[in-house]
Amino acid sequence: MVTTMLAARVSLSPSRVGAVINRNVGALRSGPSYWLVLVSGFFEPLLYLLSIGIGVGALVGPITLPGGRVIEYAEFVAPAMLAVSAMSGALSETTFNFFFKMKYSKTFEAILATPVKPFEIALGELSWALVRSSVYTGAFLVVMVALGLTSPGWALAALPATLLVGLAFGGVGMAISTLMRGWQDFDMLTTGQFALFLFSGTFSPVQDYPPAMEVLVAATPLFHAVELVRGLAIGELGWSLLGNAAYLLAMGAAGLVFAARRIQRTLCV
Amino acid sequence: MIYARGLIKRFGDFTAVDGIDLDVAPGEAFGFLGPNGAGKSSTMRMISCVSMPTAGELRILGMDPVREGPRIRARLGVCPQLDNLDPDLNVRENLTTYARYFGLSKSEARSRAQNLLEFVQLQEKATSTVEPLSGGMKRRLTIARSLINNPDLVLLDEPTTGLDPQARHLLWERLFRLKQQGTTLVLTTHYMDEAEQLCDRLVVMDGGRIAAEGSPRSLIETHSTPEVVELRFTDEVDYTGKLEGIGRVDPLPDRILLYTDDGDAAVNEVHRRGLTPSSVLVRRSSLEDVFLQLTGRTLVD
Numbered sequence: 001m002v003t004t005m006l007a008a009r010v011s012l013s014p015s016r017v018g019a020v021i022n023r024n025v026g027a028l029r030s031g032p033s034y035w036l037v038l039v040s041g042f043f044e045p046l047l048y049l050l051s052i053g054i055g056v057g058a059l060v061g062p063i064t065l066p067g068g069r070v071i072e073y074a075e076f077v078a079p080a081m082l083a084v085s086a087m088s089g090a091l092s093e094t095t096f097n098f099f100f101k102m103k104y105s106k107t108f109e110a111i112l113a114t115p116v117k118p119f120e121i122a123l124g125e126l127s128w129a130l131v132r133s134s135v136y137t138g139a140f141l142v143v144m145v146a147l148g149l150t151s152p153g154w155a156l157a158a159l160p161a162t163l164l165v166g167l168a169f170g171g172v173g174m175a176i177s178t179l180m181r182g183w184q185d186f187d188m189l190t191t192g193q194f195a196l197f198l199f200s201g202t203f204s205p206v207q208d209y210p211p212a213m214e215v216l217v218a219a220t221p222l223f224h225a226v227e228l229v230r231g232l233a234i235g236e237l238g239w240s241l242l243g244n245a246a247y248l249l250a251m252g253a254a255g256l257v258f259a260a261r262r263i264q265r266t267l268c269v
Numbered sequence: 270m271i272y273a274r275g276l277i278k279r280f281g282d283f284t285a286v287d288g289i290d291l292d293v294a295p296g297e298a299f300g301f302l303g304p305n306g307a308g309k310s311s312t313m314r315m316i317s318c319v320s321m322p323t324a325g326e327l328r329i330l331g332m333d334p335v336r337e338g339p340r341i342r343a344r345l346g347v348c349p350q351l352d353n354l355d356p357d358l359n360v361r362e363n364l365t366t367y368a369r370y371f372g373l374s375k376s377e378a379r380s381r382a383q384n385l386l387e388f389v390q391l392q393e394k395a396t397s398t399v400e401p402l403s404g405g406m407k408r409r410l411t412i413a414r415s416l417i418n419n420p421d422l423v424l425l426d427e428p429t430t431g432l433d434p435q436a437r438h439l440l441w442e443r444l445f446r447l448k449q450q451g452t453t454l455v456l457t458t459h460y461m462d463e464a465e466q467l468c469d470r471l472v473v474m475d476g477g478r479i480a481a482e483g484s485p486r487s488l489i490e491t492h493s494t495p496e497v498v499e500l501r502f503t504d505e506v507d508y509t510g511k512l513e514g515i516g517r518v519d520p521l522p523d524r525i526l527l528y529t530d531d532g533d534a535a536v537n538e539v540h541r542r543g544l545t546p547s548s549v550l551v552r553r554s555s556l557e558d559v560f561l562q563l564t565g566r567t568l569v570d
C-alpha cells in the first residue's frame with residue numbers, strides 16, 4: 001500500500017527535493033548557533049556510554065546474550081547508544097526545526113508558492129535529517145572502534161542500519177510535528193523519547209523484563225532500532241534482523257507519507 | 270492570464286468567495302479592492318495555485334490549477350500579505366535559495382539575485398540577516414524574491430499594508446517600473462490611493478462577491494460624482510434636511526458628505542442657507558466614495 005501511495009507521487013523532481021535540502025545547508029552555514037546544537041547532540045549518547053556503559057559496566061560485569069555468547073557490558077550498551085544517537089539526530093531535525101519552519105517562520109508556505117510540492121518538502125526535510133543523523137552516528141562509530149567496542153568491519157555494516165533508524169524516526173518525527181499545537185506539546189514528545197531511551201533493551205536485555213513488558217517493548221520502535229544496530233555492530237546476525245529492518249522501513253515510509261499529506265491539508269487551504 | 274467563472278471558495282460553512290468572474294489580460298495591472306474579509310486573499314491564494322477552488326472554473330496562464338499547479342507556479346511571482354522570508358538565511362541567500370526551488374542553477378541564481386537586490390535597492394544589506402530589516406525593506410526583499418523566476422504574472426497581496434508613506438512611495442515606484450516593463454500585476458489593497466496609482470482596472474469586492482468592476486476613473490464616474498464636500502458640525506443636530514437639494518447627502522457618524530458636480534458652488538449654497546459647519550473640505554471624488562456608495566460602509570475604519 002505504501003508503494004502505491006509513493007507511486008502516486010512519481011512526478012517527483014530531484015532538483016526540487018535538492019533545493020529543499022540546499023535551504024537547510026544554507027541555514028547551517030549562516031548560523032553559528034546551529035553548529036552548537038549539532039555538536040551537543042553528539043555528546044549526549046557518548047556521555048551515557050562512558051558513564052553507564054563503561055562506568056556502571058565495571059560493576060555489572062559481562063553479560064550473556066540469548067545465543068549463549070558472552071560480551072562486555074560496554075559492548076552491549078554501545079550499539080544501543082549508537083541507535084539512540086541516530087534517533088535523536090533525526091528527531092531533533094524533524095521536530096523542533098521542522099515545526100518552526102512549518103508553523104512559525106512560514107518557510108514551507110513560502111516554498112509552496114514555487115513549483116515545489118508538499119511531498120518534495122517532506123522528502124527534502126527527511127533527507128536532511130538523515131544527513132544530520134549520520135553525522136552523529138558516523139562520529140559515534142569512530143569512537144566505538146577507538147574504544148574497541150566494535151571492529152571497523154562491523155562498524156561499516158552498522159552504518160546503513162543507523163541510516164534506517166534515522167529514516168524511521170525522521171519520518172515519524174515529521175508526522176508528529178504536523179500534529180503539534182504548540183511548543184508545550186514537545187514536553188510529551190521529550191518524555192516519550194526518554195521512556196524509549198530507558199526501556200528498549202538499551203541498558204538491559206529485554207529477556208530480563210517481565211513477559212508482559214517484553215511484549216509491550218517489542219512493539220515500540222527504538223527496540224527494533226537497537227536490535228538491528230546491535231546485531232550488526234557485534235556481529236550477531238539472525239533472520240530476526242530483517243524483521244527489525246522491515247519495521248523501521250515501514251515506519252519511516254508511513255511517517256513520510258502522512259507528513260506530506262498533513263502539509264498539504266494544513267498549508268494548501 | 271487569468272480566467273475565472275463562478276469561482277467559489279468555502280471553508281466549512283463559511284463562504285469566503287461567492288461566485289466571482291474574472292478576466293485579466295497580459296500586461297494589465299489588475300486590482301482587488303475591498304475591506305478585510307471581503308475575499309481578496311482567498312481569491313489570491315486560488316490564483317497562486319496554493320488553494321484549490323471549491324467550485325467554479327479557473328484557468329491561470331491557460332492551465333488548470335488542479336492538474337498543473339507546479340507548471341503554473343513556475344511562472345508566477347507571489348508576494349504574500351505577511352512576510353515569510355527565511356529567518357535562517359541572509360538577504361542574498363533568501364533570493365538564491367528561493368531561485369533553486371524554481372530549478373535555476375547556482376550561477377543563474379547568483380546573478381539574478383544581484384540584479385534584483387539592485388532593483389529593490391538592497392545591495393548594501395546583502396549579507397545582513399532578515400530580522401533587523403525595516404518593514405519596507407522586508408517587503409522590498411519579498412517583492413525581489415517574487416521576481417526571481419522572471420514571472421509572467423506577479424501577485425501582490427496588500428503590498429504596502431503597514432508601511433510608512435515614504436516606504437509606500439518607493440514601493441509604488443518599483444511596481445510602476447515593473448508594470449512598464451510589461452509584467453502583469455495583480456494586487457489586492459484596501460487603500461484607494463494605491464488602487465488609483467497602480468491599477469488599470471479593478472474590481473470592488475465585498476462579502477465574497479464583486480460589487481463593481483472597471484477602471485478607477487470609470488468606477489468613480491459611474492458610482493460617484495466628480496466632487497465631494499465633507500462637512501463637519503460640532504453640534505448633534507440632524508442637518509440632513511437642511512442640506513436637501515444641494516447634492517446627494519450621505520450622513521456618516523463623524524461627518525456629512527455632499528456628492529455634487531461643483532464643490533465650490535455647493536459650499537456657497539451651504540453658507541447661503543445660514544449653516545455654519547466647523548470644517549469644510551472640497552475634494553475630488555475617490556474610490557473610497559465608490560466603495561461607500563456600493564456597500565454603505567467605509568473601507569478602512
